[in-house]
Amino acid sequence: MTRQEPVLEVEDLRTHFFTRGGVAKAVDGVSFTLRRGEILGLVGESGSGKSVTGMSVLGLIDAPGRIVGGAVRYRGEDLVTAGEKRLRQLRGRRIAMIFQDPMMTLNPVLSIETQMVETVLAHEKVSRKEARERSREALVRVGIPSPDERLAAYPHQFSGGMRQRVAIAIALLHRPDVIIADEPTTALDVTIQAQILFEMQKLCRETGTALVWITHDLAVVSGLADRIAVMYAGRIVEIGTAVEVIDGARHPYTHGLLGSVPSRNRRGEPLAQIPGMTPSLLNLPEGCAFRPRCPRATDACLALPPLSDGGHGWRCFNPQGAAA
Amino acid sequence: MLVFLIRRIAQSAIVVAIMSVLVFTGIFAIGNPIDVLISPEADEAERAAAIARLGLDLPMHEQFLAFARNALAGDLGISFVHGVPAVQLVLERFPATLELALLAMTIAVLTGIPLGVWAGLRPDSKAGKIIMAGSILGFSLPTFWVGMLLIMAFAVSLGWLPASGRGETVEVLGVPFSFLTANGLKHMILPALNLALFKVSLVIRLARAGTREVALQDYVRFARAKGLSPARIVGVHILKNIMIPVVTVLGLEFGSVIAFSVVTETVFAWPGMGKLLIDSILLLDRPVVVAYLLVTVLLFIVINLVVDLLYSLLDPRIRLGGAKA
Numbered sequence: 001m002t003r004q005e006p007v008l009e010v011e012d013l014r015t016h017f018f019t020r021g022g023v024a025k026a027v028d029g030v031s032f033t034l035r036r037g038e039i040l041g042l043v044g045e046s047g048s049g050k051s052v053t054g055m056s057v058l059g060l061i062d063a064p065g066r067i068v069g070g071a072v073r074y075r076g077e078d079l080v081t082a083g084e085k086r087l088r089q090l091r092g093r094r095i096a097m098i099f100q101d102p103m104m105t106l107n108p109v110l111s112i113e114t115q116m117v118e119t120v121l122a123h124e125k126v127s128r129k130e131a132r133e134r135s136r137e138a139l140v141r142v143g144i145p146s147p148d149e150r151l152a153a154y155p156h157q158f159s160g161g162m163r164q165r166v167a168i169a170i171a172l173l174h175r176p177d178v179i180i181a182d183e184p185t186t187a188l189d190v191t192i193q194a195q196i197l198f199e200m201q202k203l204c205r206e207t208g209t210a211l212v213w214i215t216h217d218l219a220v221v222s223g224l225a226d227r228i229a230v231m232y233a234g235r236i237v238e239i240g241t242a243v244e245v246i247d248g249a250r251h252p253y254t255h256g257l258l259g260s261v262p263s264r265n266r267r268g269e270p271l272a273q274i275p276g277m278t279p280s281l282l283n284l285p286e287g288c289a290f291r292p293r294c295p296r297a298t299d300a301c302l303a304l305p306p307l308s309d310g311g312h313g314w315r316c317f318n319p320q321g322a323a324a
Numbered sequence: 325m326l327v328f329l330i331r332r333i334a335q336s337a338i339v340v341a342i343m344s345v346l347v348f349t350g351i352f353a354i355g356n357p358i359d360v361l362i363s364p365e366a367d368e369a370e371r372a373a374a375i376a377r378l379g380l381d382l383p384m385h386e387q388f389l390a391f392a393r394n395a396l397a398g399d400l401g402i403s404f405v406h407g408v409p410a411v412q413l414v415l416e417r418f419p420a421t422l423e424l425a426l427l428a429m430t431i432a433v434l435t436g437i438p439l440g441v442w443a444g445l446r447p448d449s450k451a452g453k454i455i456m457a458g459s460i461l462g463f464s465l466p467t468f469w470v471g472m473l474l475i476m477a478f479a480v481s482l483g484w485l486p487a488s489g490r491g492e493t494v495e496v497l498g499v500p501f502s503f504l505t506a507n508g509l510k511h512m513i514l515p516a517l518n519l520a521l522f523k524v525s526l527v528i529r530l531a532r533a534g535t536r537e538v539a540l541q542d543y544v545r546f547a548r549a550k551g552l553s554p555a556r557i558v559g560v561h562i563l564k565n566i567m568i569p570v571v572t573v574l575g576l577e578f579g580s581v582i583a584f585s586v587v588t589e590t591v592f593a594w595p596g597m598g599k600l601l602i603d604s605i606l607l608l609d610r611p612v613v614v615a616y617l618l619v620t621v622l623l624f625i626v627i628n629l630v631v632d633l634l635y636s637l638l639d640p641r642i643r644l645g646g647a648k649a
Contacts, residue, residue, distance in 0.1 A: 060548055092551030099549075104542035109564045109639050118560075119550045154640040170550065 007177045007210050008034040008057070008095075013070035013080075015049075015056045017281075024281040026052040026065070028234035031307075034178060039204065039211040041221025041242070043257070044231035045278050050214045053231070054180040057212075058097055059087040074178070093123040096171035100183040102163035106155040112139075112166055113151040119173050138169040143199065161192035168196070172203060179204070180212045185220065197224055219261050222246050230254050233279055233289035240312030248312070250319035253290045288316070296320065332632075336625040340618065344395065347617045348388050351610045356380070378404060391614075400618065401611030405604070410611035414597060414619050419499045420490060421589070421596035425581040427503065427516040429574065432523035437570065439524075440531025441558060447536060455528060462525030471518040471591035478514060486511050488593035515592040519585055523577050530573055534566030541565075567638050575631035583620040 015027040027049040034040055044050045055061050057072050059079060072079040074095065079087060091097075099105045107115060116135035117128060126134075132151070139147040142165040155163055164184055171179050181200065185193040201224055204211045215221055221228055222242055229239040230253065238251040249255050259272035276293035285291055287302040294301070296318040307313045358375055366374075375381050379390060394401060400411045443452040479487035491511035493500035502508030538544060539562060547557045586598035593599075597616060604612040635642045 058549055060545060088551050088553065090551070091549055097546070097549040099542050099546055101542060105546040107543040107547070107561050107565070108641065110561070111640070114560075118552060118556065122551050122553065122556070156641050167546070 006033045006035050007075060008212075009071070009073040010034075010053070010057065011071045011073070013053065013056055013072060014068045015052050015061055015065060016068050017065040019064055019282070022282045025234050025284065026281055027056060029070070030231070030234070030236055031070075032229055032236065032239060034210045034212060036177070037204065037208045037210055038227065039201070039213060039225045041225030041228040042212055042214045042231060043216065043218055043221060043228060045216055047278050047281065048231040049234040049281075050216075050231050051182050054097065054182050054212060054214050057178075057180060058091055058095055059084070060097075089123070092119055092171075092176075093174040094176050095178045095180065096174070096176040098164070098167050098171050098179060098181045098184045101187050102160050102167055102184075103187070105167050106163055108155055111152060111154055112158075116151070116166075116170055116173065119170050123174055134173065135169075138173050139166070141172065141203065142166075142169040144169070161188050161196065164188060164192075164196060165199075168200065168203075172207070172209075175207050176209055178210045178212065180214070182214045183216070184213075186215070186217070193220075200224075218246070218257050230257065233284055234281065235289065235315065236307065237290065237316070238314040239307070244312040250312075250314040250321075251290075251316045252294050252296050252318075252320055254314075255320055256293075328632075329629075332625075332629055336622075339625065340621055343621045344392070344614065344618060345388070347614050348391060348610075349384075351608065351613055352384055352387075354608060356608075395618075400615040403604075403609055403612050405607050405609045405612075410609075410615035411619075413600065413612055414615045417595060417597045417600045418619070419501060420594060421582055421585060421598065423501055423503050424512060424516055424519065424588075424594060424596060425578060425585065427512055428519035428523065428581055429578050431516060431520040432527050432577075433574065435520075436524045436527025437531050437563075440528040441535045441562065441566070443528065444532040444535025445539060445558065447532075452532075456532070459525040459528040462521045462528075465521070467518060467522065467587045468591055470521055471515070471588055474514050474518055475591070485514050487514065490595060515588050515594050518592070519581055519588050523574075523581070526573060526577065527570060530570050531566055534569060535562055538562050538565045564638060568635060571631055571634050571638065575627050575634075579620075579624045579627045582623055 010033075011031050013027055013030045014025070017024040017026055030049070030053055032040060032042075042050045042053065052061070052065070056067055057079070059067075059082070061067060067080050070080065074090065079090070082090075106112070113132060113135060116138065117131040120126065120131035120134050121128075124131075136147045136151060139150055144150050144162065144165055150158075150166075155166075158166065164187075168184070184200075185196050188196065197220065200211065200213075203209070213221055213225060218228075225242050227240065228242050228245040229236045230245065230251065231237065232253050238245055238249065238254045240248075245254060246258070249258055253274070256272070256274035260274065262271060274293055279285060279289055279292070287304050288294070288297070291297045291301045296316075298318060300317045305315045305317045307315045358371065358378070358380060372381075379387060382390070391401060398411075400409070402408065403410050403413055406413060439455050443455040446452045475487045478485045489511055490500075490502045491508040492505040493502050493508055494504040495501075496504070502512055544557060544561055547561045552561075582597070585594075585596060586602055588594065589596045589598040590602070597619075601613065601616050603609075604616065
């Protein structure tokens with residue numbers, strides 16, 4: 001198996017939003033590589049640009065937003081410069097997406113069958129009957145019981161977890177190379193969350209689909225992802241294998257995130273917080289964007305630190321040692 | 325479904341009963357039709373005979389009871405003025421109004437929805453802004469004035485279209501219709517445009533507001549992420565979601581077009597129900613007014629029923645039945 005071959009390369013991606021209040025640099029120089037079958041956890045707080053990164057890959061950025069620079073290469077083909085028609089061919093077929101709120105991602109007035117069959121027919125010239133059969137199989141694959149009944153049903157007849165399974169089934173219909181999952185378990189119960197996580201992992205392993213798992217929850221990705229990228233204010237501040245980032249975090253922000261995850265080992269102690277607030281994207285500080293909140297900031301941080309080289313990279317002049 | 329229908333019909337019966345009392349009392353209070361109907365030269369004996377013949381000598385509640393008894397048997401009385409059954413008079417005029425209203429609604433739907441959706445998808449574009457400005461005009465210009473302008477422009481100056489009447493008609497099942505002949509259709513264009521103008525504006529605004537809201541929903545973004553064509557996203561995913569308010573308003577408007585197209589019918593001398601109503605009110609022709617209003621009420625009830633049925637087709641979350649409600 002050619003596991004090393006990259007399916008998706010994002011290089012110096014810049015997506016800016018031109019609002020009345022100024023230019024919001026939602027994504028400002030993000031680079032990562034996704035290999036076949038790999039799971040990348042993209043972690044960050046709200047507004048760190050992780051969702052916009054996911055949308056940018058599929059070219060789903062609407063005005064006033066625009067990709068102003070960089071490249072998104074799917075098997076070597078740049079999608080930033082690709083036409084809308086080519087993007088449409090890839091969307092849903094080679095690169096699929098799952099959204100955060102399963103209550104909102106399925107059209108309330110269309111039956112599940114309609115919404116699945118249209119996805120098949122959008123990319124393949126098959127008969128309606130065959131498209132329906134494929135949809136049925138997809139529902140079975142994600143563990144939905146009595147798929148025939150479920151196909152005829154409408155979204156409001158499903159629970160949140162079931163709807164997310166349907167969304168996942170839709171994403172898997174064409175056995176895509178990449179799935180971008182934008183916080184798909186955030187809106188679900190913890191037990192359902194665990195099931196979905198487990199099944200996504202299993203399905204991706206089976207089909208060789210690479211996964212970009214966008215989340216604000218380090219705990220979720222730590223067990224799921226092969227590699228983790230931590231985003232802050234539109235940039236990746238630390239990237240590496242899950243073990244490197246979780247156990248050997250170097251960037252103070254990653255430390256802050258890890259410290260704010262409740263843990264059994266620190267029972268009774270107050271939960272650590274990162275002081276201050278996420279900066280406004282309209283008004284980012286010079287240099288390292290984390291500087292105003294950083295306990296280790298020095299004058300050197302007035303310049304933007306580069307991402308250090310190597311498999312495990314961090315964007316910091318004063319990196320911390322391995323996590324305590 | 326059956327429960328729903330039965331309940332609906334029971335409700336409608338109550339509405340019709342209340343309406344008939346209100347209309348009857350209202351017209352009774354306006355004045356005595358005898359003063360209008362009988363020539364001033366008539367002597368007391370003739371006058372008394374006419375009053376007795378029309379049943380106007382009885383006290384009001386007895387008149388009403390007599391009317392109600394007859395109405396239940398399907399007889400709404402004989403027009404004081406024309407001497408023919410009032411229902412027949414109203415129903416004779418009904419097809420003219422109906423075809424005009426249908427054409428106007430068709431124009432409203434076929435132009436209003438596309439324009440509204442377009443404006444909703446591109447709210448900041450020049451075309452979108454022009455569409456919205458146009459819809460404000462459509463709202464605010466008075467119907468009679470627009471009607472006269474249409475006549476001035478297309479009938480008088482350009483001479484393209486006739487200004488009044490129904491033109492040639494063709495009988496279908498004994499009912500005359502204009503829209504089946506080229507000449508009749510030509511006669512319909514101006515009054516139908518006139519009637520449609522307000523509805524078009526209304527539909528544009530509804531469709532635009534709906535589209536703007538729906539276009540931002542996650543399910544539209546998800547539809548794009550599935551790789552669907554823009555035509556499918558707009559034509560199915562967005563359109564079906566914005567149709568509920570549009571259908572509601574169109575239903576109400578359709579009823580009011582049929583019932584109250586008085587102004588347009590007067591301007592274009594269209595021999596519909598609206599004109600009949602105005603004439604009958606002026607002459608205090610009570611049976612005709614009552615018959616007209618009852619027909620109108622029935623019409624609204626039927627339209628509302630159709631609208632409710634359409635809801636359940638458009639939105640699976642809406643269930644007819646209501647045994648629990």
